[in-house]
Amino acid sequence: MQDHSELDEFFAHRPPAPEAVAEVRRLGIVVSGSLSKGLGVKLDRGAVVEGMAVGRYVVVHGQTGRRFFSIITDVALDATNPALEKTPPDTSDPFLSQVYQGTATFGRLEVSPMLVLDPSTGSEPEAGEPKPVKTVPAHFSPVYEATEEDVNRVFGAGDERHFYVGNPLDMENVRVHLNLERLVERSSGVFGKSGTGKTFLTRTLLAGIVKQDTAVNLVFDMHNEYGWESQAEGRHRVKGLRQLFPGKVSVMTLDPESSRRRGSKVDFEVHIGYDQIEPEDVDMLSNLMSLTDVQINALYFLRRRLGKAWIEKLLAEGEAGEEGGPSELDMLLEDGQLHGGTLGAIQRKLGLFRRFDFLRPRVHEDVVGKIMDYLDRGLHVILEFGRYGSTLEAYILVANYLTRRIHGRYVQRMEAALGSRTDEPKPLVITIEEAHKFLDPAIARQTIFGTIARELRKYNVTLLIVDQRPSGIDEEVMSQIGTRVTALLDNEADIRAVFTGVSGAGELRQVLARLDTQQQALILGHAVPMPVVVQTRTYGPELYAEVGHVEGEALQDRLTRNVNLLQGDQEFEGFE
Amino acid sequence: MEIQVGRIIRSSTTRFAVGCRVLRPEVPVFGSLVKVPVLDDEVYGLIYDVCMEDDPYVRQIAVQEEVRAEHIEDQRRNRQVPIEVGVLVVGYRRGGTIVHRLPPQPPTSLDVLYTCTGEGLVEFTRRFDYFRLVLDNRDLPADELLAANLRYAAEARSDGQAFLVDAGRELARLLNMDLVRLDGLLRRLRDWA
Known part of the structure; x- marks a missing residue:
């Protein structure tokens, strides 16, 4: 019993795991910018430039307690003195490189503020709703990495209107809905x-x-x-x-x-029946079938003159040739209302439809x-x-x-x-x-x-x-x-x-x-x-399961359950 | 342990001079921090110069063919003109607070100058605001002076290396428009680090 309490005492005094107290990491301060062009952020010495990535989220803590939810759009290297680029210091020396990094030379982020989170009052959840950004944070406002909580506040929770599509970069536990x-x-x-x-x-x-x-x-x-x-x-x-x-x-x-x-x-x-196709449907294909304007106009004319079966007639004419008396098309040609060359081109081009098995002369x-x-x-x-x-x-x-x-x-x-x-x-x-x-x-x-x-x-x-x-x-x-x-x-x-x-x-x-x-x-x-x-x-399987798909063992289980439900109590052995 | 360096012979708000008789291993040392009690305050300074002027007797001895050791010893111990130590004022202490600014009043003549080492040095160099007071003196070997001072301050600490890096960063901020000077100063610090 004594041992127990000692153990308890020991565990109770253990420092919490590092991830539990993971502090919000400060990245730097806002030094310039505008609403239209985004903000310039000077990185703190401790922030590793190579650890930044475009597309990641940061939160700027404004003077008034507002949080500006922003996205990193560029990462740059900067120096207080442009001459430093021409005559770089001897950085093979660890002391010199330690001194120069973060002072004379530093990393710079371009971040684009996207939303404003008003200071949450706690009691009213509505107060914390993200709003479009209409201003910028003041000079030297500190910039922090966005926490999971921040991101969740912006992209909401999964409910019947929201659907989980992925995770923000480097935030596996946060879901974007x-x-x-x-x-x-x-x-x-x-x-x-x-x-x-x-x-x-x-x-x-x-x-x-x-x-x-x-x-x-x-x-x-x-x-x-x-x-x-x-x-x-x-x-x-x-x-x-x-x-x-x-x-x-x-x-x-x-x-x-x-x-x-x-x-x-x-x-x-x-x-689809030939008789169901209208010239407007073919018009759409004019580019692909290289139909000229004249030919397209002729399509509309033909539809008017030949009636519903226009395509069938056109194709039949092109295929079988003459049988018996002059066809409607011949008459149109003779009247001079249609040019022979145009008709020939249309028939040739519409011939493509014969290769489509789903097109039938008549469909009921x-x-x-x-x-x-x-x-x-x-x-x-x-x-x-x-x-x-x-x-x-x-x-x-x-x-x-x-x-x-x-x-x-x-x-x-x-x-x-x-x-x-x-x-x-x-x-x-x-x-x-x-x-x-x-x-x-x-x-x-x-x-x-x-x-x-x-x-x-x-x-x-x-x-x-x-x-x-x-x-x-x-x-x-x-x-x-x-x-x-x-x-x-x-x-x-x-x-x-x-x-x-x-x-x-x-x-x-x-x-x-x-x-x-x-x-x-x-x-x-x-x-x-x-x-x-x-x-x-x-x-994959996770999504399948989320949308309610069951298979394999789960399906078998469900089947058994359903059978049991249908059959009722196993103990019951009938009336006789 | 405070060691007496000498007494003030000449003084102004920015600099003063101290006279002392002999050169000992610990005093006076170029770049070391010193202090003078002035009424209720203490004025702090850095030793930027140690100067020995000639006198007629020294000149005579210097040209003698054979100089006896006793004469040399006597001349050094009982010199007619004192060794003059130049001190640059870098701050003062009032009511327990150290301020890295020029004091309202300079020390008076014949005030006693003490060395300031160990705890006192660490306390004074906890902030770097006095850098500007040193670097602005273009007629002095200001860079050399500051580098020497920082080396002593680093020696007085257990984490001297980190102290020098911090000081270097402050210098990088102050001298970012004069990279050649900055580089020279940082190299002086590095040689110690």
Whole structure:
């Protein structure tokens, strides 16, 4: 008994573990700056320059008790006397180098204040809400490393509106949460060079949206990566959304053969009839199919004259040649209303459609109605392109065809609902890849995707743009993108494009150009309180579990539990 | 232990001179800290110069062909003109507080000058505000003087090396516009460190 108390006494007096008393580390003091250009911070002697990194958070403690939550945008070396650069002291001597470091020579940080945290009063949690920064801290305000508590205060806790997307750099225990409601409120974009993890990021975001049920998704899945499992770069397989959310995600395909080969479970094969295609759908392909303005005008004319079956007639004419009397087309030619060369070019170019097996002369089912039906029921739709994913014409044709019509129906429904929220259709997020092909400055103004991006949430439809060349996207559209999730980009034009319409972009450029090639992303815009560099969370078992997916032993356990529940008490042996 | 150096023969607010009879191993030493009690205060200074003037008898002896050892000894012990020690004022103590500024009044003639070593030296050099009072004297070997003083101050401490680094940093701040001078001064400190 005696021993016990002695032990207790001993342990009670042990100093707390170092991590428990980890002091907030002071980095330096504010020495210059402005709100527009960011603050200059002179590093304290004890702060190691090499320990700083762009994209990390610091907190400036202002005179009035406000905390300025800021991000490091540049790290520099400075000296009190410029002549020191020309005649550096003999630093092989430890004494001299000790004296010079931190006095005549010192490290300097450029930090960009992003948010102000008012001094918390303790009783009112609202008082501590981060606000946009409108002023700068005074001269010589001390600068500290941001603590986990600070970061948590800014990026909030995970709840039904927020979804965990990653950790800030060097802060493994802190989670950055994305406000999904705000993410789907406006169009958003995922950018990055190929191989930087765009698909993983997108898949994570989509999983979040599906899990939290903030919107319904329509994904034009070019490379068949979202629906069923696909291979990651490390040769391991990752699960698709359909596997994670059975019953909530439905997969449609344009290429049933490819889906079957990959073992993807498909709900529905998509077929589009020639008679359902309008000239506007083909117009979108004018660049790819190199249709001239004359030829496009001729398309509209032909549609008017030939009626619904215009494409079928055009293709039949090109193929079979004459049979019997003069065809409608011959008559148009004879009347001089159509030039023979133009018609020939159109027929040749539309001949491409014959290679698309999902296009049929006549289709009785209504694909758009079917998809709308799914979306209305809150089911997320992923459209796999199979082998057509590598044919850009097919991708654009189908994406444009469906989006135009679905958007049209949303517009009708929203207008019918006239602001009564209950009748409004569920917010829809349309995911498109290779977005610069849809949102090219030359066509973005006319296409449906340009319209959706520009009209914001008016009709409850927004885009999730996945692209590797944001510079190819129309500037007006880019400026309307609410949330930008950007993995590494190194092309100057692309970087500039990503920051279109973002204030304080100059400093963030440095941050973006220095991201790791994988699993790091800069998130900025509507869904986060301030730009943030995250080590993105791994799309793997942990995420699967969080979104409610069970497998292996856990699945077996659940099965046993359910069986037990159904069978009732094991002791019960019947009435007889 | 305080050793008496001599008595003041000439004095002003910034500098004063002390006369002493013989040169002993401990006093007077270039760069050492000294103090003079003046009324209720103590005025602190650094010894920047030790000067021996000639007199007619020394001149005569100097040119004799054979000088007897007794004569030399006698001349050294009973010199007609005293050894003159120059002291640069660097601060004062009033009411227990050491101030690194010029004192309101200079010491008076024939006040006694004592050495200030050990604890006293450590206490005075706890701050570095007196550097400016030393460095500003371009007519003195100010750098040499300060370096010598800092060496003694470092010797009086157990963590002399860290003290010198701190002092060096203060110098780097003060002399950042004159890198050549700074470098020379730091090298003098380093040679000891």
